Amino acid sequence: MTKVVIFGNSGSGKSTLAKDLALRGKLAHLDLDTIAWKPVHPPERMSVSESSIFINDFLNDNNNWVIEGCYSDLLEMVIPRADEVIFLNLPISSCIANARSRPWEPHKYESKEAQDANLDMLIDWISHYNSRTDTFSKTAHEKLFDKFHGNKTMYVSNEHRT
Structure with a gap:
């Protein structure tokens, strides 16, 4: 598995x-963004x-899956059942560049325009990753990574992409 x-x-x-990974390994894929927020505007986090x-x-x-997200509080529920964890610990500048070039995510936004309207807020949020202390922070992610005793990998660039 x-x-x-x-x-x-x-x-x-x-x-x-x-x-x-889901495509290559025929794994079920769960994006935690899809289950972390109530379907309301303005956005409100689900409990x-x-x-x-x-x-x-x-x-x-x-039985075979990949789960991804930035929610340490939710990830703590699944990590004990994981075979492997991957921490994408990229520089903030790379995350901002990726956010600017991200294609439309129809499972999150009703249109590309709606997604782009959120971009300035997202870039500001990304830029505070290292200084935040919440469930979305670098500190919280480092704790998850350090606590896991199985197969784990940390990437500091997107060069792992094939």
């Missing part, structure tokens, strides 16, 4: 890597207990 968890800053390439229902359903329905 293959069970991979990918985490890092927004714009680090989590979704791209997860989609590639961890609400999100955990979706996570448990996904884990129960799939």
